[in-house]
Amino acid sequence: MAHSKDFFYEFVEKSYIHLGQIKNYKNNAVNDISNVIFLEGNKCNMLIDTSGSTQTAKKILENINAISKKEICYIVTTHGHPDHYLGSTVFKHRRIKFIVHENFNRYLKTRIKRDLINQGFDGSDSLLYKFDSQIPVTNSKPLKIDLGDRVIFIEALEKSHTNNDLLIFDQKNNLVILGDTFFVGHVPIVEASINGMINVTDKFIKNNYSICVPGHGPVSFNCKKDLLKQLEYLKLLKKDTLEKIKNNSNLVKELDNIGWTQSHKWDIFDMYHRSNISRAWKELEWED
Numbered sequence: 001m002a003h004s005k006d007f008f009y010e011f012v013e014k015s016y017i018h019l020g021q022i023k024n025y026k027n028n029a030v031n032d033i034s035n036v037i038f039l040e041g042n043k044c045n046m047l048i049d050t051s052g053s054t055q056t057a058k059k060i061l062e063n064i065n066a067i068s069k070k071e072i073c074y075i076v077t078t079h080g081h082p083d084h085y086l087g088s089t090v091f092k093h094r095r096i097k098f099i100v101h102e103n104f105n106r107y108l109k110t111r112i113k114r115d116l117i118n119q120g121f122d123g124s125d126s127l128l129y130k131f132d133s134q135i136p137v138t139n140s141k142p143l144k145i146d147l148g149d150r151v152i153f154i155e156a157l158e159k160s161h162t163n164n165d166l167l168i169f170d171q172k173n174n175l176v177i178l179g180d181t182f183f184v185g186h187v188p189i190v191e192a193s194i195n196g197m198i199n200v201t202d203k204f205i206k207n208n209y210s211i212c213v214p215g216h217g218p219v220s221f222n223c224k225k226d227l228l229k230q231l232e233y234l235k236l237l238k239k240d241t242l243e244k245i246k247n248n249s250n251l252v253k254e255l256d257n258i259g260w261t262q263s264h265k266w267d268i269f270d271m272y273h274r275s276n277i278s279r280a281w282k283e284l285e286w287e288d
């Protein structure tokens with residue numbers, strides 16, 4: 001497989017991204033839908049997410065080797081969804097440390113089989129995806145990694161998109177990689193907590209990042225604008241859902257009502273918006 005000049009592009013000096021396709025998981029044998037990033041340091045490289053298939057991950061490895069002479073020393077998994085990390089098996093037997101959220105292994109144990117089956121994969125080989133040589137990141141203590149004249153901080157986020165989301169911050173470029181706690185173009189996906197998604201989005205806005213990389217969609221060089229757009233969607237979803245709950249409506253009746261004024265603003269909106277409503281509803285109906 002020859003490397004392609006277009007597979008990765010350098011969006012900031014020594015920072016490369018492969019943009020995933022904007023698609024659902026299903027019927028997607030190649031599973032190349034999530035963004036894959038690698039950061040080059042003077043000592044070694046950090047890979048962030050590995051795509052959703054070994055086929056794509058092999059391409060990732062070939063293309064990194066064509067761009068950089070340095071080894072990959074760390075792989076960061078932004079969260080445990082299959083489209084972001086199933087490709088990791090390709091890197092498993094190398095001398096690479098896997099950086100994960102402290103909840104990651106628990107998530108794998110309880111959710112991976114269901115996720116795999118729901119998304120059209122074979123669930124029987126789920127143990128393949130458990131890595132050795134892990135570095136867990138705890139909620140209380142960000143991890144600091146020096147790639148050689150390039151210091152990277154990795155922080156565990158509160159329950160938001162999932163219960164195991166990581167943030168990767170490159171101080172030198174004021175660049176942040178946010179996994180699926182940030183979406184550009186692609187409709188946001190709320191899986192674990194609508195309140196958590198709102199909190200982290202608020203926090204990202206306050207941090208005044210220059211460049212923000214989403215888990216799906218293009219790199220944002222105007223973080224504030226794109227984060228505010230995400231916040232608008234999330235806040236409307238929360239407000240409308242709370243209102244319907246207070247009016248004693250029911251979820252099934254409201255799936256085609258809540259938040260649909262946002263539909264023209266996002267890609268593949270109808271694929272995820274109803275499940276976002278369901279998740280927000282289940283969380284918010286227990287609030288006072």
Ligand SMILES: [Zn+2]
Nearest residue numbers: 079081161180
């Ligand atoms: Zn995800």
